[in-house]
Amino acid sequence: MIKLTTRERTKKQAPQVSIDAYLNEGALPHAKRRYTYAQCREFGKDATVALVREVAPGPILAANWTIEGEDGARVELVKENILKIRNEFLVQAVRGLNDFGWMPFEKVWEKDADGFIKIKKLKALLHEDTNILVDKHGAFVGFRQTDLAQTQVPLGKCLLLSQDVEGTNWYGTGKLEVAGRVVNDWNDSNEGANRYDKKIAGSHWVVHYPIGFTEVKGEDIDNYDLAGDILAALESSGKMRIPASVQSHIEDMNESGESAWKIETISDNTARQHSFVARQEYLDRLKVRGYGFPEDTILKTRYSPKTEQGVHANIMATIQDVQHQYIVSVLNEEVVDPTLVYNYGKGAEGSVYILPAPITNTSLGFLQDVYKMLINNQAVAGTEYNHIDMVELKTKIAVPNDGETEVITNFIDQTPKAVEDATDEASFKSEGVQN
Numbered sequence: 161m162i163k164l165t166t167r168e169r170t171k172k173q174a175p176q177v178s179i180d181a182y183l184n185e186g187a188l189p190h191a192k193r194r195y196t197y198a199q200c201r202e203f204g205k206d207a208t209v210a211l212v213r214e215v216a217p218g219p220i221l222a223a224n225w226t227i228e229g230e231d232g233a234r235v236e237l238v239k240e241n242i243l244k245i246r247n248e249f250l251v252q253a254v255r256g257l258n259d260f261g262w263m264p265f266e267k268v269w270e271k272d273a274d275g276f277i278k279i280k281k282l283k284a285l286l287h288e289d290t291n292i293l294v295d296k297h298g299a300f301v302g303f304r305q306t307d308l309a310q311t312q313v314p315l316g317k318c319l320l321l322s323q324d325v326e327g328t329n330w331y332g333t334g335k336l337e338v339a340g341r342v343v344n345d346w347n348d349s350n351e352g353a354n355r356y357d358k359k360i361a362g363s364h365w366v367v368h369y370p371i372g373f374t375e376v377k378g379e380d381i382d383n384y385d386l387a388g389d390i391l392a393a394l395e396s397s398g399k400m401r402i403p404a405s406v407q408s409h410i411e412d413m414n415e416s417g418e419s420a421w422k423i424e425t426i427s428d429n430t431a432r433q434h435s436f437v438a439r440q441e442y443l444d445r446l447k448v449r450g451y452g453f454p455e456d457t458i459l460k461t462r463y464s465p466k467t468e469q470g471v472h473a474n475i476m477a478t479i480q481d482v483q484h485q486y487i488v489s490v491l492n493e494e495v496v497d498p499t500l501v502y503n504y505g506k507g508a509e510g511s512v513y514i515l516p517a518p519i520t521n522t523s524l525g526f527l528q529d530v531y532k533m534l535i536n537n538q539a540v541a542g543t544e545y546n547h548i549d550m551v552e553l554k555t556k557i558a559v560p561n562d563g564e565t566e567v568i569t570n571f572i573d574q575t576p577k578a579v580e581d582a583t584d585e586a587s588f589k590s591e592g593v594q595n
Contacts, residue, residue: 172298173327187291187304190331197260197288200336204259206343208447209336212458216451217254219477219519220484221247229512234504238496238512241278252284253487257323258452261332264290264303265319267495269502277502279495282319292320298328319494321487339450346443353436365394368422383421390423452479481519488516 172188195203204213225246229235249265256263264287270280285303293302293312300320303313324333369387373380445455457476492513500508 168297171296172294173329188294188298188328188330189291190288193337195337195340200259200334200340203336203340203343206339206346206447208444208459209339209343209451212448212451212453213255213258215458216258216453216480217251219480220254220487221250223484223519224517225488226515226517227512228515231511234500234508234512237276237278237503238499238514241499242491242496242514245279245282249282249491250487252282253321254483256284256287257321257332257483257487259334259336260287261323261334261337262287262292262330263321264292265321266303266313267317267319267498269317277499279499282495292330294328294330300330316498319490321490323483335451338452339447342443342446342450346440346447349436349439349443353440356436365391366424367391367394368424370421394423477519484516484519488514 203209225243227235227239227242229238252265253263264285266283266285268280268283269277271277285305289306291304291306292300293304295301300315300318302315302318303320305311305313320330322330322332326333367387367390369383372383374383374386375381376386445459448455448458454473454475457473496513497509500510500512504511
């Protein structure tokens with residue numbers, strides 16, 4: 161006989177944290193990070209990373225939500241309550257997850273004039289000011305703020321999103337920490353290019369002078385100082401005056417083969433700047449990868465084949481689709497279900513839910529093709545139209561609709577005349593018409 165137990169035996173599973181994780185009153189210390197939250201925010205200001213951060217929430221925001229459920233009143237309550245906070249919540253959720261690997265929210269509830277309990281807002285909490293509380297097994301049980309009062313947020317008022325979680329380390333893994341290393345490399349390369357521009361690139365004056373003195377206006381001047389005056393004149397105006405005594409001295413030195421005065425320019429004739437540009441372009445592409453997206457979806461170059469761009473676009477759409485599905489699943493569990501329970505009782509849990517439209521190009525393209533087929537092919541529309549939820553289809557492909565489901569009749573002309581005019585017996589077999 162097999163004996164089973166529901167007891168959880170293993171403890172917290174949080175790598176890279178100290179023993180304090182087990183002694184710090186249930187708080188899960190932030191895992192050791194290469195960069196602080198403040199440093200990661202600076203990485204987010206890099207031009208390429210900032211572009212990726214702007215692009216990331218777009219497809220998720222553009223993907224429509226449908227509110228599904230059998231009870232119309234419950235559906236309307238959830239729709240009215242959730243859709244008003246949708247966009248702000250999604251932007252904060254996507255950026256928080258991508259930037260730092262987790263995103264904490266406080267659920268703020270309110271009661272309206274009709275007595276319904278609704279979500280007023282999902283208040284985004286600062287990462288460095290928020291600690292995750294866990295039980296001895298590592299399960300999430302709430303937040304604690306690092307203010308003087310050590311404010312605790314109970315589980316019922318918390319919403320936690322985590323990405324790339326290892327064990328029970330709910331802080332996850334942020335993309336800015338990965339991209340940040342590339343940003344530092346790009347900055348180093350840029351500083352090298354600047355030094356090259358200032359010190360190497362272009363033409364530079366060089367004055368060769370013999371050791372000794374030269375008489376100028378009846379005064380012996382050290383050739384070192386005289387060479388400095390010449391360079392200063394050249395750098396300031398590109399021209400100079402040389403006393404006749406110096407000129408004759410130069411000619412004498414040249415004739416005797418001894419070290420002579422000589423003025424020349426040194427130029428960098430090689431195109432070394434190209435190597436800096438190529439390196440920085442490559443690092444820009446790595447920034448996009450580090451933030452979790454295929455680079456050809458953000459940075460198109462002349463070396464990017466169109467076929468490869470399409471593949472990268474599908475990969476990016478799939479990544480965002482998975483993230484979108486996860487965010488909505490947490491929202492259903494942590495906001496929609498409590499809203500139903502607070503207003504309709506425990507039995508209402510799960511009776512209404514948010515269903516996000518697909519982001520992936522292939523799924524969306526298929527639905528668009530289906531819609532085109534229905535409106536262009538009357539014969540197909542007649543047999544298939546009434547078996548498709550047109551309201552949901554229009555919503556998923558962003559076609560405006562009034563929310564009403566249409567019922568249409570078959571467009572295929574089946575009058576006796578049409579049958580009599582037909583001469584091909586096989587054409588009617590699929591319709592069950594017999595001669």
